[in-house]
Amino acid sequence: MEAKEEEVKAWYQExxxxxxxxxxxxxxxxxxxxxxxxDVTPRAGGLHVFLFLRTAGEPPPL
Incomplete structure (x- = not known):
């Protein structure tokens, strides 16, 4: 059973x-x-889930 986009978002929110x-x-x-x-994006029959973490004092990305 595949999770739907809203179910995945709700799980991460929780x-x-x-x-x-x-x-x-x-x-x-x-x-x-x-x-x-x-970020949850539908792709090719599934979902891509990305978590972007930013911490204060971290140098900017190259």
Missing amino acids: QLTRAEYREEEPLLFRRKAQEVRL
Whole structure:
């Protein structure tokens, strides 16, 4: 059984909330100096799930 896009988003929202992240915008979560952005994209019969983590004081990407 394949999970639907909304089910996957809801699962991550629940898990991040349990880990004490606060959803500040849709699919953008913060906890202290950390920011997590969730991206769920339908692709070729499945879903690609990306979590982007940004931490304060981190150098910009190259």
